[in-house]
Amino acid sequence: MALANSNPNTPARQVRVGLIGYGFSGKTFHAPLIGAVPGLSLCAVVSRDAAKVNADLPDAVVYADPAAMLTADDIDLVVIATPNDTHAPLARAAIEAGKHVVIDKPFTLDLAEARALVALAEHRGVILSVFHNRRWDSDFLGVRRAIEDGLIGTVSHFESHFDRFRPAVRDRWREHDVAGGGIWFDLGPHLVDQAVQLFGLPDRVQASLAKQRSGAVADDWAHVVLSYGERRVVLHAGMLVGGGTHRFTVHGDAGSIVKHAIDRQEAQLLAGMVPGAPGWGDDPDPLVFHDGTAPPREIATLPGDQRRYYSGIADAINGTGANPVPPIEALWVMAIVEAAVQSSQAQASVALSLTDEERRA
Structure with a gap:
């Protein structure tokens, strides 16, 4: 997989993040943790409530439609924090748009959807990870x-x-x-x-x-x-x-x-x-x-420190570390669920x- 800044001597660049969903999970977990990691910049949020987002994130661009954000050239990583039945279709669209993807748990609704996303991410050469943040509790x-x-x-x-x-x-x-x-x-x-x-x-x-x-x-x-x-x-x-x-x-x-x-x-x-x-x-x-x-x-x-998940994501995208939750491990979880x-x-x-x-x- 060809990633940005694979040379360890090259300074890591800021990873530009777009967050889909600003409900409980997006607002409570993802936005604060992303904002606390130096290698990440939360640039955009998909939400139907722009006022709610901008009250917390005044510099973020707010999109009403995920498709509009997925076509933006200034987004490297898409984080999906939406209802569970939307995880697979949103992740598929983001991967096909060439974005790295983090999905809030659960990965998908079933093992077949999870397998399809793992294969697609591997084919497109992007990082796919699931937010199993409780490893750092x-x-x-x-x-x-x-x-x-x-x-x-x-x-x-x-x-x-x-x-x-x-x-x-x-x-x-x-x-x-x-x-x-x-x-x-x-x-x-x-x-x-x-x-x-x-x-x-x-x-x-x-x-x-x-x-x-x-x-x-x-x-x-x-x-x-x-x-x-x-x-x-x-x-x-x-x-x-x-x-x-x-x-x-x-x-x-x-x-x-x-x-x-x-x-x-x-x-x-x-x-x-x-x-x-x-x-x-x-x-x-x-x-x-x-x-x-x-x-x-x-x-x-x-x-505990759940920031370590997102620090690992930033390192993985910049080619200086491993994916903190590789797709196969998320696939194992889905098999048991x-x-x-x-x-x-x-x-x-x-x-x-x-x-x-x-x-x-």
Whole structure:
């Protein structure tokens, strides 16, 4: 793939970014994180509410139509932060226009769409990446280090919760009965991606999805078990959890690690904190280590920093680093997300629909 500034001695140029969508994800996550990375310049936004965009980004050009921005010569990278059913068609149009592309999770609605985009990006010689920003969360980084350091020995049980307390069903597309709606397509990709980063591809997937809140029309409860031989990885998300659960619980043959609180970066962004400001990504909630004999021991949690995703994107476009989330890894996540839906419908465990080549990549 021929990229700009592939010579490491050449100063990296500013990557000009166009953001499609300025709803919750675009406004809360993408715009602030892009704005906090020196190698990126957020030049344009596609939105039907120009006043909303310009109140935050007075220098950005606002387009009402994605097609108009995709033909602009002054955009290098297109970031797609729109409803899930639009990810694939918008990404396809951006790639065909010769733009590098970042897609908010989930990658696509299914594995077939994901495969088609991966092939098209490879053919056109552009970078394609998926915004799996939770790889740079404090809670995950702390648990990952504990596992890699061998603190708890060989992992037998890994449990990851992404729970919220939202008893009332809200009128927003994520909670509608639409393709890509529901909690599994919303939070599941985060849980799956973190599990794959730690353990690779599972042998089988067993899942149960449910609509538990009064008036729910899309799944708002998900319980998914990934099997790795005798190891079990439990991924759970629910909307009726007022408290009392842990973000991570990990058991091994040398002890257990518990992490109670979730990473604070989303809360900091919602509070208006600028990424990189003092305290950004700090996590005062420690990991707690149990070995069955001594009193529990607290271990400081590593700070999180989701800016690292976009720093990696800037480096990849400038030819000075690797894509932080390569397409094949996003494809693996989609295979598991899709398998979970199939498992819940069939009420049976299923294997991943990946080719041998995709598994080896």
